[in-house]
Amino acid sequence: MLRFDPFTDIDPLTRSLLVAQTGSPRRPRFMPMDLYKVDDHYVLHADLPGIDPGSIDIDVDAGVLTLTAHRSHSEDDVQWLTSERFSGRYRRQVSLGENIDVDSISASYDNGVLSVTLPITQRAKPRRIEITSTGSPLGGGDRTPIEA
Incomplete structure (x- = not known):
């Protein structure tokens, strides 16, 4: 009986793509991040250990937040x-909704x-709108606030 395992050939190929060769620099695959909402703002945390804060660049263009950073090995020889x-x-790029105040975005870098x-x-925050009655049969001119 002949056994065929299709993963036999794929496993070494996968391993060679995921594991760096000795002595070669590795390219970062991704920038892990968390994004959550608190009250009236969102907070984004991105892990960038060992990065020089001067190499970090944050841009907003056409509703897209772009985070860029660079880390190099200082020991070349x-x-x-x-x-x-x-x-x-x-x-890393994140699409922003139109409800973000791009002029007030702030950033800090601490412990990587x-x-x-x-x-x-x-304009995107919830607010109360007051409705007034003009003497209709349903209301006697009372003002009743409702939440919109």
Whole structure:
């Protein structure tokens, strides 16, 4: 009986793509991040350990927030035995809704975590609208606030 395992050939190929060769710099695959809403703003946390804060760039263009950072190995003339830490350019893009106040976005970098605060515009916040009666048979001119 002949057994055929299609994963026998795929496993070494997958391993070669995911594991760096000794002595070669590795490219970062992604920038892990969390995004959540608190009260009247969103908060984005992106993990960027070992990044020089001066290499971090945050741009907003056409409703897209772009985070870019760069990390390089400073030891160029050494013989690498293993190189597992990512080096190169990190880049992540997030589409923003039209309810974000792009002029008030702020950011900080602390202990390898980039934190970006994305405030919600005033026009997108819930507010109370007062409705007045003009003497209709249903109301005697009383003002009744309702939440919109």
